[in-house]
Amino acid sequence: MQLSTATFLPQEIIRKKRDGLTLNDAEITFMVKGITSGQLSDVQLGAFAMAVYQRGMTMAERITLTQQMMYSGNVLNWxxxxxxxxxxxxxxxxxxxxxxxxxxxxxxxxxxxxxxxxxxxxxxxxxxxxxxxxxxxxxxxxxxxxxxxxxxxxxxxxxxxxxxxxxxxxxxxxxxxxxxxxxxxxxxxxxxxxxxxxxxxxxxxxxxxxxxxxxxxxxxxxxxxxxxxxxxxxxxxxxxxxxxxxxxxxxxxxxxxxxxxxxxxxxxxxxxxxxxxxxxxxxxxxxxxxxxxxxxxxxxxxxxxxxxxxxxxxxxxxxxxxxxxxxxxxxxxxxxPTLYLPQAPIVKPILAPASGYVSAMDVRAIGMSMVSLKAGRSKAEDPIDYAVGLSNMVQMNDYVEQGQPIALAHVRSDDQLSMLNQQILKTIQLSPKACKTQALIKECYQA
Missing domain, CATH: 3.40.1030.10 (Nucleoside phosphorylase/phosphoribosyltransferase catalytic domain)
Structure with missing residues (x-):
């Protein structure tokens, strides 16, 4: 049975979570309804999020929060x-x-x-x-x-x-x-x-x-x-x-x-x-x-x-x-595919500065290099350039000779090519010996 939420005050629920106490189903339902309707102000929502961040939730609280957020809009029925x-x-x-x-x-x-x-x-x-x-x-x-x-x-x-x-x-x-x-x-x-x-x-x-x-x-x-x-x-x-x-x-x-x-x-x-x-x-x-x-x-x-x-x-x-x-x-x-997918005007290799085995990648930095090309976004409203990117990338433990390609850069200008060359070469480490291969699938968990 759905509990009445009319007597709740957002600040009291925020205070309760701030103090590390467990919220009941009705309190969580009240907060989610306030988020959806706009009755919960941005300040209150930010305070609630910070209280949860600092104090955490029990599994029961997480289940209720998830279900109420799911039911805040349409749920597809097949x-x-x-x-x-x-x-x-x-x-x-x-x-x-x-x-x-x-x-x-x-x-x-x-x-x-x-x-x-x-x-x-x-x-x-x-x-x-x-x-x-x-x-x-x-x-x-x-x-x-x-x-x-x-x-x-x-x-x-x-x-x-x-x-x-x-x-x-x-x-x-x-x-x-x-x-x-x-x-x-x-x-x-x-x-x-x-x-x-x-x-x-x-x-x-x-x-x-x-x-x-x-x-x-x-x-x-x-x-x-x-x-x-x-x-x-x-x-x-x-x-x-x-x-x-x-x-x-x-x-x-x-x-x-x-x-x-x-x-x-x-x-x-x-x-x-x-x-x-x-x-x-x-x-x-x-x-x-x-x-x-x-x-x-x-x-x-x-x-x-x-x-x-x-x-x-x-x-x-x-x-x-x-x-x-x-x-x-x-x-x-x-x-x-080449008739329809956007093509960058410049496609040139990024060349290995030395010979060796690919022993490490700074993957996050590679991702951020894509953001700098506008293949990704730093803000939700940023436009995307669909044509730019990297292809034919080397993999871990691949051996490359000095001067061989480690990737193909798809860019719109020589400036982008120069920037990508500098950034990508910093992200890939070459070593005299192959490294230990990491397991692709590390664990499997089911409750």
Whole structure:
């Protein structure tokens, strides 16, 4: 039964959390309703976010906060769509070159599951899935709910952006956290991620929690804490969730940017035998976990085989092509990617200053170099240059001779080329000996 919230005062709830006490369901419900309606002022919201940041929340509080933020707007209901498979999605905490979602959704859909993927744009050093899709001319990332549902049913997958109707409380909360130094709160990160994902009406969810120098959770301990929180809260909210902690100490795949990553995605789907091995391994593994946890495959091994078959036999490429066409993009993107994807006027190699094995990458710095090219954004309203970026990047433990390319720079001017040369050469370390290979998938956690 819904408790009355009429007698609550925001300042008293803020005081209670400031003093380290546990909020009850009715108090959290009151605060979320105030966030959504605007009755909670920006000052009060900032104070509440800081109190949570400083004092934390119990798992029960996190579950209630997540559920109330999820229900602050529309929650998609698929019951009337008569789908003949489970509804499952994946979310990544963000990385550099992390283009997995582009191929993953179509692979899982080709295996009989349905993937209504609601994705975000990049901010800071990490790239955004929607920015990559925006490099496709005509692609509509904000279709109507009716069109979105119809495409998911017909094709099996649709990758779109968060609308104002989905978890609006999170949109205001996130904007406040961004300017009040409260972004790095496990409690608020958990509710922010899950309120959007669970509003998609999922049966199951898989999380890719990145750790390493190119990840938000740079330390393994933070990645573990976030994985446990997300898995417990999502499962407690009724959606079984599995978290994989994966390595982000090197660029994922061989490209960083928007059109260049979309081009790598197209090549991945059309020529999977030539895909970069780490990108292929992670994509198949995440697909397998999505199929396994959702019940679309009987075992994890069977799910891996199913995902590989869908990719190798071209079924995933077919789903991708139909999705792109269904959202307004060109029907022949897979056949003619260079005709449609933006091309930078200058494409030149960045040459190794010495010979050696690639022994370390400053992945965050590589991501920030993309921001300086305007392939990424430092503020939400910043425009994006979809054509610029890096391709054909070396991987960890690759051996390069002095003067050989370590990457291809896609730029608009000689000044950009000079800047990128200087920045990228500082981010890649060459050593006489190969280094120890880091595990791509470090842990798997499910509550």
């Amino acid at each position: 019951q009337q769509m008569d789908l003949n498979g489970p509804i499952v999605d994946k979310h990544s905490t963000g990385g550099v070159g992390d283009k997995v979602s582009l191929m993953l959704g179509p692979i899982v859909a080709a295996c009989g599951a349905y993937v209504p993927m609601i994705s975000g744009r990049g901010l800071g050093h990490t790239g955004g899935t929607l920015d990559k899709f925006d490099s496709i001319p005509g692609y509509n990332a904000y279709p109507s709910e009716q069109m979105f549902k119809a495409l998911v049913k017909r094709v099996g997958c649709a990758i779109i952006g968060q609308t104002d109707q989905l978890a609006p409380a999170d949109q205001r909360m996130y904007a406040t956290r961004d300017v009040t130094a409260t972004v790095e709160s496990i409690d608020l990160i958990t509710s922010s991620i899950l309120s959007k994902k669970l509003a998609a009406g999922l049966d199951a969810l898989v999380m890719d929690v990145k750790t390493g120098n190119g990840a938000f959770a740079a330390k393994m301990s933070m990645a573990q804490e976030l994985s446990q929180s997300i898995s417990h809260v999502a499962t407690g909210a009724g959606v079984p969730t599995r978290c994989l902690i994966t390595d982000m100490n090197q660029v994922l795949g061989k490209s960083v940017g928007n059109a260049v990553e979309m081009a790598e995605c197209v090549d991945f789907l059309c020529n999977p035998q030539q895909a970069e091995p780490r990108l292929l391994e992670l994509t198949i593994e995440l697909a397998a976990h999505m199929l396994d946890i959702s019940g679309a495959a009987d075992t994890l091994d069977a799910a891996r085989d199913k995902a590989r078959d869908a990719l190798n036999k071209g079924h995933a490429a077919t789903v991708f092509a139909k999705m792109v066409e269904g959202l307004g993009g060109p029907a022949d993107l897979l056949e003619k």
